[in-house]
Amino acid sequence: MSRITGSADIGSADIGSAVTGSAVTGSAVTGSVDIPRTMRASVLVAKGRIRVEERPVPVPADDEVLIQVASVGVCGSDVHYYREGRIGDFVVDAPLVLGHEVSGRIVAVGAAVPDTRIGERVAIEPQRPCRICAQCAAGRYNLCPHMEFYATPPVDGAFQEYVTIQAPFAHPVPDTLSDDVAALLEPLSVGIWAGRKAEVAPGSRVLIAGAGPIGVIAAQSAKAFGASEVIVSDPVAERRAMAERYGATSTLDPMTDSVADLGVDAFIDCSGATPAVRSGITAVRGAGTVVLVGMGADDVPLPIPVIQNRELKVTGVFRYTDTWPVAAQLAAAGQVDLGSLVTGRFDLDHVEDALNADLAPGSLKTVVYL
Template sequence: MSDQQRVAVLQEPEHMTVETRPVPTPGPGEVQVAVRAVSVCGSDVHYYDHGRIGGFVMHAPLVLGHETSGVVSAVGDGVEEPVVGTRVAVEPQRNCGRCEQCVRGRYHLCPHIAFFATPPVDGSFAQYVVVPATRAHPVPDALSDDAAAMIEPLAVAVHAAGKADIGPGTRVLVTGGGPVGLLCLQVARARGAGHVTVSDPVERRRAVAPDFGADAVLDPSVQAAEDVPPVDVVLECSGVQPAVDLAVAATAPAATVVLVGTGAQVTLPLDVVQSRELVLKGVFRYAHVYPAAIALAASGAVRLDDMVTSHHDLDGAVDALLAARHDPEAIKAVVRPG
């Protein structure tokens, strides 16, 4: 193996180059992963467009990509598993393990978290990455490299559905029919939801939602909350004000609204929240759900490969980032660094 690798680097908004950098070496407790697939997230696109997401701001060149799969290619001292040659889904976060949040098991809320492709931490648009061995989760042969990369966004959906306590018969509304919304839809179905509606103003997204298990779709540009029977759970996956308004308006009394989508500041109708005794919950990434997400995908209950609509190499990373903008059929683009 060469000691050099190719890496796609966002130099500044709308300016990406492919560079040669040293291959990272795993330290104690770490593994080196030869990257096979990186599925593109909306956050990658946001950094490409704007160089920031909220308080996370680029101040130096950044390697994008955090939805990652690959093969363990080297291990550091003290690592017994996974062994070299193991196919893995990479959980792209490194926590301190010592703070109050880590001690309480909420390692995703660690104030010292280092998360792939979140400034100043580089991501996985690269041929090799190094991660803690505990964050390299073995995947079965039943999962393709693409599907293994998409365990990361599936973990978000599993975490969100767990926050909502979705079970048999639950009436669910998913606001936002993008990739995370489609994953939340499928996880809700896998947990036994009785009826799932997907709301999205984009016709193409409404068109594909039934293929992934939606009982009904709603166009929020022409329909209102009154067009949806009151729901027990809303998984809000867009982060925009109109969707948040619909999320609250469509609830039954004592419903749970889980805020999954990342966005700017929004307002809430406090009178509705109080009079219906709604439960509002936020979601920030995930913790302890990768094994469950892998098992769910391997069972066939969630169709990950069917969401992949294009493949790109490192030289085509920009095309991958802009795939949804240029192709109305696009759902999920995948970069294959190798």
């Protein structure tokens, strides 16, 4: 290890970080002597077009760590940005590095971070809240209005060889977890957060719409939380079969099976499909909970009389708060299976293929390895 002072030693600090334009001039960075000055990054340069570029290696600010990326999961949001160039109000109007499901190893630390962290294998919680606004003060840092989040314009993500993040958001992982599994603690965190919002507890009966990656992970999370019944609805037979392999107690075909009389404690929509949302609400018993996870239409007509008469709680999911320790524990204990969800692996030169892998039959979860 060596003491490196100033930004000229290992590159610019404003690339690939959850913090744009971190000040590093005059700051001290402790790290390995073999950190290169530049790195390769896969960049979305226009809708539907990816290019591999050479960029400066980022320098961690005082409270950050520098991570050599090992594995990055492909999320549906990455695919959406690649194909559509936007998600709602978030528009890609400049080159952007995608990828926010990340694992790697700490290779350098800022001046305020103990150098004992160098060498740690970590999973990244890919966000930087301000920590001082009313939402952060209330413990809802996922709702911070000043949030900077990986792979959300204009903040670069992790389809590149090195990234920085504030030290508390680089979560240590046990060596029993592979790099791919460590990266997938991010989507598992979505499932955990959905389960918490749905108030899943031992004995709960839960309906989940959508047997894609998040639906399958949400089903596993619900079982880990103690749900006695996890019903998964999906129109594709192969996906229903997959959901059963990953813990669903039963499955339904929404094209032929009604859910109206199920009387479940909670409904978690992971499909984003308007018919699934509307019918799923009718499946919930009085005072139950509806959690909307999937991204679909901007406006959906809801069965208001059902919501009113049953006093249902309807809520959304926007990322997560304080989920990584639980996610790592569930994965390490074998209570969720993430590794076998990986159906495709691509290197940095084939990120475009990774982003299109969902078009192949049987595809579930794709990762990019570095």
